[in-house]
């Protein structure tokens with residue numbers, strides 16, 4: 465039983481993608497993403513998204529660094545420490561390029577705390593990264609990569625160009641990101657292949673929860689959500 469399917473006939477990634485197709489479809493058809501593709505998304509909603517994403521990416525980087533520390537081989541250590549570094553590089557590009565072009569002043573970012581959805585998602589990732597075995601940590605991190613890659617390509621295919629959000633679309637539709645995503649899928653499937661049925665079930669739960677939190681993150685930006693009290 466050393467194939468990538470754990471004897472079940474389907475890779476973890478294929479099974480998880482299929483099981484969560486309704487969540488992906490809900491994300492794909494959100495007004496936020498439809499208007500982003502059309503170039504008509506109001507700037508205040510994109511600004512909310514960017515500020516929250518800058519908070520998110522630092523926490524995502526920390527969770528990736530914990531995954532790196534838990535890796536069961538040197539390849540995984542390199543893969544996830546590199547991914548942690550890239551998350552911080554992307555966060556810095558939000559500050560230097562996107563914040564500037566959309567008029568987010570440093571003081572506005574500094575004065576904006578995490579939204580409830582961002583807090584929920586990042587707490588879930590960091591909590592899972594600390595508490596769960598490597599395979600479950602990878603399953604929690606996979607939707608962050610995979611959903612963005614598929615949404616990026618989907619938006620690119622229907623995008624009106626030029627579009628104020630071209631740079632965002634190109635980041636996630638670009639080949640560099642997709643190559644990294646294929647590698648994370650492969651590593652997650654390898655970890656699933658040797659996981660016990662119990663761990664594999666927890667992988668599915670973690671994958672599902674992260675997918676739902678992706679939807680909630682976009683929904684929160686759409687609603688310009690903040691803390692109710």
Ligand SMILES: Cc1ncc(CO)c(N)n1
Nearest residue numbers: 517520608609612678681
């Ligand atoms: C919320 C969120 N999920 C995933 C990504 C891509 O890694 C991102 N930038 N933001």
